[in-house]
Amino acid sequence: MLQTARKFKLTFDTLTLSKDIKEELPIYFHMGGNRDMGQRNNSKCAKCLRDFHEVQATGDVLAIVERDYQGHSRRHNCACRTCREDRLRGCSAPYLCLEEAIKMLDCLYEKWDPRIEVNQRTPRLTEEWKQKNTNTIEADDPVLFDPSIHLENRVDGFRIFGEACKPTPAHQIEPLEEEEEETIYIGNSHRLDSDGDNLSVGSIWYNQDDKRNMPVTVPRELASPDAGAAAAIL
Numbered sequence: 109m110l111q112t113a114r115k116f117k118l119t120f121d122t123l124t125l126s127k128d129i130k131e132e133l134p135i136y137f138h139m140g141g142n143r144d145m146g147q148r149n150n151s152k153c154a155k156c157l158r159d160f161h162e163v164q165a166t167g168d169v170l171a172i173v174e175r176d177y178q179g180h181s182r183r184h185n186c187a188c189r190t191c192r193e194d195r196l197r198g199c200s201a202p203y204l205c206l207e208e209a210i211k212m213l214d215c216l217y218e219k220w221d222p223r224i225e226v227n228q229r230t231p232r233l234t235e236e237w238k239q240k241n242t243n244t245i246e247a248d249d250p251v252l253f254d255p256s257i258h259l260e261n262r263v264d265g266f267r268i269f270g271e272a273c274k275p276t277p278a279h280q281i282e283p284l285e286e287e288e289e290e291t292i293y294i295g296n297s298h299r300l301d302s303d304g305d306n307l308s309v310g311s312i313w314y315n316q317d318d319k320r321n322m323p324v325t326v327p328r329e330l331a332s333p334d335a336g337a338a339a340a341i342l
């Protein structure tokens with residue numbers, strides 16, 4: 109099975125991931141880690157994190173970083189509550205494990221880092237539209253395109269013929285403000301020259317003295333009676 113997966117370049121990749129999926133992914137040998145991640149996998153603290161702090165997933169590392177460290181100091185015998193709890197688990201230097209956890213997360217590319225929320229402005233279908241789409245699928249009618257590029261389900265992230273994961277997340281641009289409708293006139297001119305070859309010119313006309321008004325010349329090999337208008341529309 110592994111050979112088949114390799115043969116067909118099975119990869120896990122997506123444009124953006126939800127925070128939940130980022131947290132579910134294993135932190136050791138993380139596919140979205142930079143070169144420094146290699147050193148992190150087997151460091152003394154990484155082993156302590158695995159053995160005594162029960163770290164497996166990226167979310168486990170995040171949970172360690174986000175705990176309450178009030179009164180914390182960089183000492184083996186730090187008296188803060190969190191470090192005391194960690195020492196009871198068997199960790200000899202909780203402050204070093206905390207620093208290691210931060211370094212692990214810092215090794216992740218932006219797309220895979222659960223501390224970074226991207227594409228918060230990604231347009232999404234409303235629940236009402238999702239329901240309408242469900243009905244239209246059943247009725248075999250056209251459905252409204254869902255512009256969301258966010259991966260919500262881990263299984264949907266697997267691709268065949270894929271490449272190694274790309275470090276940069278996709279950033280969707282903000283939807284444009286609704287613009288006023290504008291009427292654009294398309295012109296078409298066509299004639300045959302003295303050799304009988306087609307000559308076609310299209311034109312785009314917005315308004316009197318509008319700088320955007322322009323002719324559109326059609327290459328001779330593409331010229332035909334309606335080619336000028338088609339070129340202007342394109």
Ligand SMILES: [Zn+2]
Nearest residue numbers: 180186188191
């Ligand atoms: Zn502490």
Ligand SMILES: [Zn+2]
Nearest residue numbers: 156157199205
């Ligand atoms: Zn530890």
